[in-house]
Amino acid sequence: MTAPLVEATGLKVAYPVSGFRRPPVEIVHGVDFHIDAGETLGIVGESGSGKTTIGRAILGLAPVSGGSITFDGADISHAAGAARRALAKDIQVVFQDPYSSLNPSLTIGRTLAEPLLVQGWDKDKATKRVLELLDRVGLPKNAAERLPREFSGGQRQRVAIARALAPGPRLIICDEPVSGLDLSTQATVLDLFIEIQRDTGVAYMFISHDLAVIRHISHRVGVLFRGEIVELGTTAAVTNDPQNPYTQRLLLAAPVANPRAQRARRAERLRLREEQEATYGGLEKLARRGIARAAAETTPRQFRKAVSS
Numbered sequence: 569m570t571a572p573l574v575e576a577t578g579l580k581v582a583y584p585v586s587g588f589r590r591p592p593v594e595i596v597h598g599v600d601f602h603i604d605a606g607e608t609l610g611i612v613g614e615s616g617s618g619k620t621t622i623g624r625a626i627l628g629l630a631p632v633s634g635g636s637i638t639f640d641g642a643d644i645s646h647a648a649g650a651a652r653r654a655l656a657k658d659i660q661v662v663f664q665d666p667y668s669s670l671n672p673s674l675t676i677g678r679t680l681a682e683p684l685l686v687q688g689w690d691k692d693k694a695t696k697r698v699l700e701l702l703d704r705v706g707l708p709k710n711a712a713e714r715l716p717r718e719f720s721g722g723q724r725q726r727v728a729i730a731r732a733l734a735p736g737p738r739l740i741i742c743d744e745p746v747s748g749l750d751l752s753t754q755a756t757v758l759d760l761f762i763e764i765q766r767d768t769g770v771a772y773m774f775i776s777h778d779l780a781v782i783r784h785i786s787h788r789v790g791v792l793f794r795g796e797i798v799e800l801g802t803t804a805a806v807t808n809d810p811q812n813p814y815t816q817r818l819l820l821a822a823p824v825a826n827p828r829a830q831r832a833r834r835a836e837r838l839r840l841r842e843e844q845e846a847t848y849g850g851l852e853k854l855a856r857r858g859i860a861r862a863a864a865e866t867t868p869r870q871f872r873k874a875v876s877s
């Protein structure tokens with residue numbers, strides 16, 4: 569068996585708080601997951617659940633306060649300086665808003681070439697790579713001479729994807745990369761991600777609050793709730809037969825076209841919310857006894873039994 573590309577074990581992330589002797593505030597409370605080479609792990613959860621924080625921890629942008637993250641078997645939890653810079657070749661990122669992540673005064677060609685030149689590529693080789701990348705993401709060659717503002721949102725996101733692909737990474741953290749796009753553009757950009765993965769074997773951690781997007785792109789899905797992974801499994805299992813009441817509610821929150829069906833779903837969602845509140849009151853109790861992780865892996869029935877015992 570080959571080792572996973574990325575493995576998080578008991579990962580905790582805590583941000584420092586300003587003020588004298590104030591303890592750091594823990595956002596991610598000990599999560600376990602892995603990502604295999606060439607695989608997409610979707611991370612779904614409501615706003616503030618800690619999705620971005622997990623991605624940032626892998627990128628070395630958020631402080632790991634417990635547990636570990638390995639990449640290709642090596643512990644990168646606290647990689648800094650040269651070790652972290654070396655990882656930039658393997659681990660890249662695409663954010664939600666390409667406009668703020670692209671330098672508005674640099675041509676697309678410069679934007680794409682710069683990181684390669686920093687890594688010591690010679691100019692001709694970098695120029696050739698830039699043209700290859702533009703082609704790969706479906707942009708015309710003359711895009712290289714243009715500025716970000718001359719592109720639509722979807723095209724800018726293609727530029728951001730090209731930039732992430734430039735060094736030939738093995739993992740891309742995709743943090744809500746299609747959330748700012750209209751629905752039809754979302755679909756074409758998602759298909760581009762899938763095609764690129766098929767051609768290059770890159771793995772994705774694909775973060776989204778939108779279960780439809782997650783379902784389209786992921787092989788496996790982790791559901792995050794208040795800094796804990798409450799359900800993790802194949803996309804089919806998690807989205808067709810969710811075991812956790814929170815996941816069930818997330819599924820019901822996705823809108824449908826028929827108003828009567830929509831009303832029924834809303835009623836079901838409210839019912840589940842009450843059930844969930846009862847359950848998670850219990851989860852917090854269990855967490856204090858230090859067995860929350862085990863609880864997250866059990867089925868709801870076993871879980872409720874454990875809570876009520």
Ligand SMILES: Nc1ncnc2c1ncn2[C@@H]1O[C@H](COP(=O)(O)OP(=O)(O)OP(=O)(O)O)[C@@H](O)[C@H]1O
Pocket residue numbers: 583584595613614615616617618619620621622777
């Ligand atoms: N640099 C920081 N310092 C302190 N707290 C932070 C910092 N960044 C995020 N947080 C807090 O961590 C929690 C989780 O934030 P995070 O951005 O990971 O959520 P998210 O699931 O990505 O939400 P969204 O869907 O809105 O992007 C939030 O309560 C947020 O306020």
Ligand SMILES: [Mg+2]
Pocket residue numbers: 619620621
């Ligand atoms: Mg986020």
